[in-house]
Amino acid sequence: MKYLVVGGSKGIGKACTEQLLEAGHEVIVAARTNNAINHLPVEFVDLDVLADVSALEDFDELNGLIYCPGSINLRPFNRLTEDDFKNDFNLNVYGAIKCIQTCLPALKKGTGSIVLFSTVAVQQGMAFHASVAASKGAIEGLTRALASELAPNVRVNAIAPSLTDTPLAEALLSNEKKREASEERHPLKRVGKADEIASMAVHLVSENGGWITGQVIGIDGGMSRVR
Numbered sequence: 001m002k003y004l005v006v007g008g009s010k011g012i013g014k015a016c017t018e019q020l021l022e023a024g025h026e027v028i029v030a031a032r033t034n035n036a037i038n039h040l041p042v043e044f045v046d047l048d049v050l051a052d053v054s055a056l057e058d059f060d061e062l063n064g065l066i067y068c069p070g071s072i073n074l075r076p077f078n079r080l081t082e083d084d085f086k087n088d089f090n091l092n093v094y095g096a097i098k099c100i101q102t103c104l105p106a107l108k109k110g111t112g113s114i115v116l117f118s119t120v121a122v123q124q125g126m127a128f129h130a131s132v133a134a135s136k137g138a139i140e141g142l143t144r145a146l147a148s149e150l151a152p153n154v155r156v157n158a159i160a161p162s163l164t165d166t167p168l169a170e171a172l173l174s175n176e177k178k179r180e181a182s183e184e185r186h187p188l189k190r191v192g193k194a195d196e197i198a199s200m201a202v203h204l205v206s207e208n209g210g211w212i213t214g215q216v217i218g219i220d221g222g223m224s225r226v227r
């Protein structure tokens with residue numbers, strides 16, 4: 001099978017890339033850098049999702065697309081600017097829309113599956129999360145709308161993680177005190193690992209996930225559902 005991981009060079013996307021390769025699949029990674037994956041046997045497409053994504057037109061057939069670029073821009077609501085909201089929307093949502101529209105013919109041909117990323121902060125209200133929650137809320141709506149529109153050929157699902165140890169979360173886990181406070185907030189008393197999120201993404205795009213569409217799956221140490 002042939003999978004495209006947009007943002008497959010770091011964090012959760014890199015873990016998806018590694019797990020797909022281990023399972024014997026062909027993997028294309030699209031990102032702005034490839035330093036952390038240049039030892040891996042992938043096809044690399046140098047691409048900024050905020051700019052032109054037409055390089056993704058070249059694929060004839062794809063069995064899956066995982067879209068990983070995203071942000072954690074945490075600020076009090078009154079300090080969030082119009083640009084903050086627009087920038088978060090462009091990276092989290094419009095980038096995904098552009099990539100899906102560009103790859104759709106190839107995904108339809110490959111009876112493909114799409115995985116997008118939301119956040120626990122959509123189901124669970126959290127202070128300072130207004131901008132990211134607004135964008136990721138849009139991702140959850142997009143997931144269900146596309147799952148309906150593209151069925152039965154293309155499945156569409158999303159994963160909503162809580163804090164996961166990746167480059168994106170570096171500033172939130174930059175010292176022991178911050179890490180311990182984050183661990184303590186979760187019912188399972190730790191933060192997530194990139195591999196734990198990636199294994200669900202890989203399941204969703206693979207044939208084993210073949211009867212799942214329109215779902216937003218929380219992988220969050222219990223944060224969204226458990227007191």
Ligand SMILES: NC(=O)c1ccc[n+]([C@@H]2O[C@H](COP(=O)([O-])OP(=O)(O)OC[C@H]3O[C@@H](n4cnc5c(N)ncnc54)[C@H](OP(=O)(O)O)[C@@H]3O)[C@@H](O)[C@H]2O)c1
Binds near residue numbers: 007
């Ligand atoms: N980590 C968390 O705690 C957490 C929590 C909730 C939700 N999420 C969501 O989960 C998803 C994955 O998060 P992560 O923590 O793995 O993020 P990450 O560590 O920042 O990795 C993001 C990936 O996307 C690529 N990327 C970023 N901007 C890009 C752009 N403009 N054009 C092309 N590629 C771009 C990065 O590669 P380059 O820099 O090489 O381009 C990298 O490969 C995100 O949507 C995030 O919002 C994460």
